[in-house]
Structure formats: structure tokens, C-alpha cells
Amino acid sequence: MRVGREPVVQAGLKLLNTGGLEAVTLRAIAAELGVKAPTLYWRFKNKQDLVDDMATRVLVDWAEASHDGPATDTWQAWALGYGISLRNMLLRYRDGARMVSGSRLTDTRLYASMERALQRFQSHGIAPADAALCLTTVYSYVIGFTIEQQAVLSPQGERDPRYTLAERDALVDAERYPLSRSIGPEVFDNYDVRFERGLRLVVAGFETMLA
Amino acid sequence: MRVGREPVVQAGLKLLNTGGLEAVTLRAIAAELGVKAPTLYWRFKNKQDLVDDMATRVLVDWAEASHDGPATDTWQAWALGYGISLRNMLLRYRDGARMVSGSRLTDTRLYASMERALQRFQSHGIAPADAALCLTTVYSYVIGFTIEQQAVLSPQGERDPRYTLAERDALVDAERYPLSRSIGPEVFDNYDVRFERGLRLVVAGFETMLA
DNA sequence: TAGCGCCCCTAACACTGTTAGAGAGAACGC
DNA sequence: GCGTTCTCTCTAACAGTGTTAGGGGCGCTA
Numbered sequence: 001m002r003v004g005r006e007p008v009v010q011a012g013l014k015l016l017n018t019g020g021l022e023a024v025t026l027r028a029i030a031a032e033l034g035v036k037a038p039t040l041y042w043r044f045k046n047k048q049d050l051v052d053d054m055a056t057r058v059l060v061d062w063a064e065a066s067h068d069g070p071a072t073d074t075w076q077a078w079a080l081g082y083g084i085s086l087r088n089m090l091l092r093y094r095d096g097a098r099m100v101s102g103s104r105l106t107d108t109r110l111y112a113s114m115e116r117a118l119q120r121f122q123s124h125g126i127a128p129a130d131a132a133l134c135l136t137t138v139y140s141y142v143i144g145f146t147i148e149q150q151a152v153l154s155p156q157g158e159r160d161p162r163y164t165l166a167e168r169d170a171l172v173d174a175e176r177y178p179l180s181r182s183i184g185p186e187v188f189d190n191y192d193v194r195f196e197r198g199l200r201l202v203v204a205g206f207e208t209m210l211a
Numbered sequence: 212m213r214v215g216r217e218p219v220v221q222a223g224l225k226l227l228n229t230g231g232l233e234a235v236t237l238r239a240i241a242a243e244l245g246v247k248a249p250t251l252y253w254r255f256k257n258k259q260d261l262v263d264d265m266a267t268r269v270l271v272d273w274a275e276a277s278h279d280g281p282a283t284d285t286w287q288a289w290a291l292g293y294g295i296s297l298r299n300m301l302l303r304y305r306d307g308a309r310m311v312s313g314s315r316l317t318d319t320r321l322y323a324s325m326e327r328a329l330q331r332f333q334s335h336g337i338a339p340a341d342a343a344l345c346l347t348t349v350y351s352y353v354i355g356f357t358i359e360q361q362a363v364l365s366p367q368g369e370r371d372p373r374y375t376l377a378e379r380d381a382l383v384d385a386e387r388y389p390l391s392r393s394i395g396p397e398v399f400d401n402y403d404v405r406f407e408r409g410l411r412l413v414v415a416g417f418e419t420m421l422a
Numbered sequence: 423t424a425g426c427g428c429c430c431c432t433a434a435c436a437c438t439g440t441t442a443g444a445g446a447g448a449a450c451g452c
Numbered sequence: 453g454c455g456t457t458c459t460c461t462c463t464a465a466c467a468g469t470g471t472t473a474g475g476g477g478c479g480c481t482a
Contacts, residue, residue, distance in 0.1 A: 111388045118390035132394040137409035144355030177322045179329035183343040198348035205416025
């Protein structure tokens, strides 16, 4: 029992951050632990099993850290924090959103966190079924938005050269598509404020739906 | 000039539908066209270049078919149709959402469609910057939601055995997590109505934000 | 001491995307 | 008509991937 599951997951996350999802290879993870690739099959059924664990670990960290932290008086503020902290956690890892979106989450600690979230909504008079709609909608939005962002921007803020604003301007004919061109920064930049605006959209929509 | 880009893209989409994203391999595509794999490099810089074209073609089909079709009197109805038709198009291909989310879109016909969308919003007195917020938020939501759905459900409606409701119930302790357990169908089923509810959330939120 | 189960190894298989380089055949300039 | 060049496809190969089969050392227990 020298090399358990946990060190393998940690090595995988380290590789994820340095080289992205393509760099997460069984041989590289094994090398990180001073071991050969087939050894990993002693702990994991296959690679997807390992990646599932990596994704789950990221979400468990999120759920146990920020998620339950500050008690807010309104469910709106709490829902906003839910989405914002989720995105922040995904952004801490390169390709974090892509990894989580393609993985299966198993750890029951996630259900504990979900349970507390539903309780919180219920204490504000919101039924679990409605709360679930709000949470899953926010979740989908965060995943979709963050995948898009991480395809363009690295965690250090450097931009994929194929996605620069100048590149886009060269492609979009200013005379035929003036409106599309004018919203360039609105589509390719200011991710933080754009994300929060969209998130507020969702929460506000849920609010009006309850009424 | 026997094998152009277009037949290659079509062969790729065919393989995508029969075997999912993992089945889209250069050798398989080439075989589909009665040709060997290296030939594809005459038309495409690399595999990602090819997949980008596949994703773009799916979105162009969507934009030119349903998107501009029926003239609706309210922008709300139009925005709903935007999201619904986008999801429907993604669902027509296995792993459609995953493929689109990871690809770069280049065809300028997409900008033409975007331009018409912005015009439509403008004719209702909505500034392009605001319209862009609405469109990108809906887009992110659709991508995130559909990725999640396609990870669980095949286009023919059959379910990945690891994601059955019974499997979930076995994992979620009914005594400790009663609320989480009660929303099982709300999280694992009824994708169509759940999607539309979430979409209405977003549109309603944009509506209240304008006021 | 004998056996057994845990852990890690080497070797190999069937794939993948990708490149180098050769050759068939049409198109072009002289 | 001839030679050259360009377009397209091929074979062969490389480095790398996930994964499996099977061997062997080490420590525990009977």
C-alpha cells in the first residue's frame, strides 16, 4: 500500500495545472510518483476512473471550503456566491471546467453539501424541486461559461493567439457586420464582469419565477 | 482535387453520430472516403482543424435553418427559440455539445447570423451590448446543460448504465440526505422540460434587468 | 517454514496523430 | 511535342497513448 489513490490524484492535478488536460497521461503521473504506468491500474480501473476522482476532488474542495462558509441573509446572495465560488475553483486548474464537465462525480460528500444547500433554500420557503432548478441552471451556466473562457485564456491570463481581438476584427467585415464588430470586447474580454452579469440574470430570473 | 474539405467533414459527422467523439479518428474518416489517413493532411492542417470545421458546420446549419426562420413579435419569444433550436441541433449529434464547446468557429456565415440577431434586438430598442449579454448567457447555459445531458443520455434516449436513477438512490443515503434524494428525478430526468424552465429563467432575468 | 496476498515491475499490443518522402497524373510554358 | 511543375495520394515510419498479461519480491499469517 505504498501508492494510494490520493497521491495519484494530487499528481494528476499538478500535471493538469502545468500542462493542461492533454498532459495528464498515465505515464507522466506515474513518473511524478517514481513509479511505472501499469502500477496505477492497481488503484484505478482505468484512466477515466482516475480523472473522475480528480474532478470530484476539485468539487469537494469547493463544496467544503467556500460553499458553506458565510451565512447570508438572502438566498439570492447565497446563490450568487454559489456560482462565483464554483467558477473560481474551476479557474484554479487549467481546463478545470472541461475536466469536470466530462467526469462522473461519486463522492458522497458532495451530496452532503447539496443537502445543506437545499436546506438553506427551504429555510427561505423554497421547495427542493424549485431550488434544484435554480442550482442546476446556475451550474450549467457556470460550466458552459468557464469552458469557453478557459479555451481562450490560460489561468495566468495569457491569451491563446488564435483568439486575439485583432484576429477577430480581421475576420469580421466592419461594413457588413457593424453591430457584431462593435460588441467585440463584449464577447472576447472582461470575463469577470460578464460572468457576474450573466449570473445575476439567472438569479433574477429565478426570483421573478417564484413570484 | 478529388477529396475536398466538405466530404471529409461529412464523413466525420457521420462517424460522430455512430460512435461518438472517440470514434472520430483520422484513419476511420479516411477509410470512409476510400483513402488513407495522411491524405487528409492535404486539406487540413491537423485534426483540430478538421474538428473545428465539423463544429462550425453544425452551427452554420443551425444558424441558417431555424434561427432566422419565423419572425416573432417579441424578443423574448425569439430568444427562447434561439436557445431551444440551438440545443436541438446539438442533440442531433452524439457528443455534439462537447465537440462544439472545444472548437474554434471561423465561418463568417456565423457572423452574418449574429448580425441579424443583434438587429432584431435593436429593432426592439435593445442595445447591442445588452443583446450580447443575453445571447452569450443563453449560449453558455445551452452548452453546459447539453454537455451534461449528452454525458448521460444517448441521442436515441438510452441511458448510460452508470447514471441510472437506481444507481443514484443506492449512493444517496435516504436518512442523511432526504432532500437530495427527493429531487432525484429533478436532476436525472425530464431533460426537455428542465431545459426549457432554465431557459425561461434566463430570459426572464434579462427582461427584469432591462427594466 | 510454507503459503498467500499485496504491490510493482517488464514486455507487449493495438491504437492514436503526425511527418518524410516517393510517385502517378494532369496542366502549363516553350 | 517535350520538360517542368503542381496537385494529389500513397507507403513507411515515429513517438506517444491507454491497457493487459504475467512474473517476482516483500511482508503477513498459519
